[in-house]
Amino acid sequence: MELHSITAELRAAGSKGDARKVRASGRTPGVVYRAGEAAHSVAFDGPALAAIFRKTGDANTIVTVNLDGTARTCILREIQRHPVNRRVEHVDFQEVAAGERVAVRVPIATTGRAAGVRAGGQLRVLARAVNLDCDAYAIPRVIEVDVTPLDIGRFIRASELPMPANTKIVYKQDFNIVTVEGKIKDVAAAAPADAKAAPAAKGAPAAKAAAKAAPAKK
DSSP, X not given: OOOEEEEEEEOOOOOHHHHHHHHHTTEEEEEEEOTTSOOEEEEEEHHHHHHHHHXXXXXXXXXXXXXXXXXXXXXXXXXXXXXXXXXXXXXXXXXXXXXXXXXXXXXXXXESOOHHHHTTOEEEESOSEEEEEXXXXXXXXXXXXXXXXXXXXXXXXXXXXXXXXXXXXEOSXXXXXXXXXXXXXXXXXXXXXXXXXXXXXXXXXXXXXXXXXXXXXX
C-alpha cells in the first residue's frame, strides 16, 4: 500500500466565510478526527492535496497527516468538490491505527472474456462496487472477478467474489454482481441454419451448368 504524506495546519472552526478565506489563500479546509475523540479543524496546502488525489484516484486514499508535530495515519472519508471546476473544497480524514478494521466501498473490475460473450451474448455488470470490512492498512484498490467461465443466463453473486486475506464482503442479502445476457436458442439455431444453406449454395453453379448443357426443346 502506497502512503502519501501532507502537512496540515490547525485552524479555528468558524463560518462558511472563514472557509472561503482559507480557500482564497490557496489552502483547502478540512477535518481530521478519530472515533470517540474531538475533531480538529485544519487547512491543507491546496495544490499538494490535489496532487495526492490525482495520483491515487481512489476514494479510500490513505494519507499521513502531519498535524501539530504528530504524524497521523488517516483514511479519506469525505471529499467535496466544486460543481463546475471540480476543485477540492473540503475533506474529512479519519485517523486509523495499524490493525484497525474499517468499512470501505471498493470498485469491481472484471477480467477475461466470458464464454457467453464468445457465444454471442453481452456482459452486463450489475454492481460497480461492494462494501468491505478490512484492515485499514490493507484496503484493496479493486476486487477482480474472472468472468471467463460465465455462460449466457448465468450470474456471479457477491458471495462468490474472491476476497483478499483478512477481508470480508458486507451485505444484508446476497446479490448479483455480473451476468451475460442473450438468447441461448438463437445461438443454438444458428449452426443448423448455416449447415443447410451451405450445400444449397455449393450446388447452385452445377445446376446452372446442367441446364445450359441440355438441348433446347423444339
